[in-house]
Amino acid sequence: MSHCLDLFRFCPVCGSQHFNVNNVKSKKCADCGFVYYLNPSAATAAFIENEKGELLVCRRGKEPEKGTFDLPGGFTDMEETCAETIAREIKEELNLSVDRSEILFSLPNWYCYLGMNIPTLDFFFRCQVSDFSGLKAADDVAEAFFIKPEEIDPELFGLASIRKAVTMYKLKIKGD
Structure with a gap:
């Protein structure tokens, strides 16, 4: 390419x-x-766990990598902080309200959009949500569900930076 x-x-x-x-x-x-x-576009993704310690995972409803696993998140709009982005995206994609968020790390990435590889800088957050009763997949999320930490397979996540972040997340769980 x-x-x-x-x-x-x-x-x-x-x-x-x-x-x-x-x-x-x-x-x-x-x-x-x-x-x-050509500077990278900012993007966000969230690690959200329920009270059982299971990870909230989405299935992508659109390309790129439609049908693969993903974390909730998306691109930062102009005049928006990354913390505002992750809260907005979680509301749009899952109908959930973020109580608290903290940035964990960032990773460089290439996001293929309509055949054009766009450089991104992906910011990964740990987000706390206290009420999951309104959970509903929307926007570009086809499905949302929880996975037990031991059942998480990073290879099922379609986007490279998400796959790497999920691998890092799994290593941290094993280290705790």
């Missing part, structure tokens, strides 16, 4: 066709001097 910067052929400032590779993460316009940097 080609680099996503290859899809940008014209300078977004002046429209020039002389919009050339500057380095691995940028293109520069030979006419007006504008440099476009």
Whole structure:
């Protein structure tokens, strides 16, 4: 697959066709001097456990990786913090309210959207939810369910950074 910067052929400032590779993460316009940097988009994902210590898992309802396991989460909107993002996404996808969240770690990722690989920086949270009675899969989640920690198989998670994060989560459980 080609680099996503290859899809940008014209300078977004002046429209020039002389919009050339500057380095691995940028293109520069030979006419007006504008440099476009391809920085990662922020995304979030949540580890949510019930009172039994089971992990809340989603099944993806849309591409990429439709039908595979996932964690609830999504992309950060403009003028939104990652903590606001994860609370909003959990409400949209699962109809649940987050009582408290804490960031655990972040991982770089590539998210394939309509054939274009977009660099992302995925922020992983531990979220507490006290009331699961309204749990309902919605938005881009086809199904939501709980899995016992010993039954979690990271290979069932379709997105690379989620798979890696779930592996890290499993290692932490075994270490506790």
